Amino acid sequence: MAATSSHTPAKTELLESLAVLATAQWRDFAAAAARQGLTSMQARLLGQLIRPLPMRELATLLACDASNITGIVDRLEAQGLARREPDPRDRRIKRVIATPEGEETIRRVRADMGVMHRALDALDTDEQAVLHRLVERMRPALDA
Structure with a gap:
């Protein structure tokens, strides 16, 4: 797994990163939908x-x-x-x-969704598993 930084991001930094991710995911999804x-x-x-x-x-x-x-x-x-x-x-x-x-x-x-597949490919399998666990831990709060 890649080395991690000792910097703990503020929630606003996390929200900005998630916004960038969500925007890219949405654009990629919309483009893939249009192709269908x-x-x-x-x-x-x-x-x-x-x-x-x-x-x-x-x-x-x-x-x-x-x-x-x-x-x-x-x-x-x-x-x-x-x-x-x-x-x-x-x-x-x-x-x-x-x-x-x-x-x-x-x-x-x-x-x-090529953009998102390439972004996920930038993570090794351990990192993908960690990302999945973290997102799944957040889901109950998002679904509420």
Whole structure:
């Protein structure tokens, strides 16, 4: 593993580094989505569908109005990448599910993120494992 510095960064330094990382990740994701014929929001929504999700929950996750989700899902359905189904507990609620083609499409988007893959390749396997553990430790606070 690479040598570490004895400098402990301030939270503002960490936030700046994370902002640079997030911006690069977002640009790379949007470019990869475009190469698959998707807008960045369509790809973001598709990426959330690791399980069926109600339309309202998708709006919350993507920080947008529920009416926007309807249009995004309409376009994904037209492309055969997602479908709506009634919630088995409350048929008034519509859940969105990725189709097998949608799952494959979001996999291709993530695989095509060359900038981020090269950035991760700059880390050795031990560093990648440490980064993964640190990000996973932060996730509960981010998901709250």
